[in-house]
Amino acid sequence: MVTGLTLLHTSPAHVPVFDALRDREHPGAVLRHLVYPELLERARAHGPESVAEDLRGLLGDAGGPVLVTCSTLGAVAEALAPALGAPVLRVDRPMAAEAVRTGPRIAVLATVESTLAPTAELLAEEADGRPVSVRTRLVEGAWELFVAGGTARHLAAVAEAVDAVTDADVIVLAQASMAGAAPLARTRVPVLSSPGPGLAAALRLCGADTTAAPPA
Structure with missing residues (x-):
C-alpha cells in the first residue's frame, strides 16, 4: 500500500521542484500538492499567526501527514499538529x-x-x-x-x-x-x-520508501 503525502505550498513554482525530487530520489511516492499563495501574502502583511485558522482547516482536511514548504508558515503549522492528530513537518x-x-x-x-x-x-x-x-x-x-x-x-x-x-x-x-x-x-x-532533506523526512513519516531503487 502506497501512503500519500500532502505538500502545502505558497507558490506554484514548488510543485515541479518536489515532483522532480520524488521522481529522482523517491520513485513511487504519492504526492498531493495544495497551493495557496495568499497565505504568504497575508503572513507577510500581518504576521504568520494571522493565517493559523486557515492552516488549521487545510491541514485538517489533508487526512494524513503534511509537509509545509513555506518557511514563514512552518512554525505555526507545526504547532497545530497535536490538535489535528496528524504529523505536520516544516520543510526546513x-x-x-x-x-x-x-x-x-x-x-x-x-x-x-x-x-x-x-x-x-x-x-x-x-x-x-x-x-x-x-x-x-x-x-x-x-x-x-x-x-x-x-x-x-x-x-x-x-x-x-x-x-x-x-x-x-x-x-x-x-x-x-x-x-x-x-x-x-x-x-x-x-x-x-531544504527540499531534499525535507521531502525525505516527510516520506519517512508516511512510512514510504525514501531512497531510489538501485539501478538494474
Whole structure:
C-alpha cells in the first residue's frame, strides 16, 4: 500500500521542484500538492499567526501527514499538529538540524524578510542549548525576480549573496525557492537547502520508501 503525502505550498513554482525530487530520489511516492499563495501574502502583511485558522482547516482536511514548504508558515503549522492528530513537518527542520551539526557559525539567507526570524528561531531550537551564532541577511530584490518569473536571475542573485558570505561554517538557504542557487555558488562553505532533506523526512513519516531503487 502506497501512503500519500500532502505538500502545502505558497507558490506554484514548488510543485515541479518536489515532483522532480520524488521522481529522482523517491520513485513511487504519492504526492498531493495544495497551493495557496495568499497565505504568504497575508503572513507577510500581518504576521504568520494571522493565517493559523486557515492552516488549521487545510491541514485538517489533508487526512494524513503534511509537509509545509513555506518557511514563514512552518512554525505555526507545526504547532497545530497535536490538535489535528496528524504529523505536520516544516520543510526546513531537517536542514536546520544538519546546519547546527555542521558548525556553530551559521549564515542564513532569505529573499523574504518574514522568513528570517522563524528560521533563526528554528536553528536555536535545533541547537538545543549548544552555542550557535546565527547571522541573517535578506537578498534584496531576489523575491521580486522570483515572483515575476525570472528564475535564472533570482537564483543568480542568491548565489552571488552566498559567495559574499565570510566567516561562516555553514550557509542556510532559508526558503525552498532558493535551492537551485546552491550548485551555482562557488564558495567552499557548505550550502544547505531544504527540499531534499525535507521531502525525505516527510516520506519517512508516511512510512514510504525514501531512497531510489538501485539501478538494474
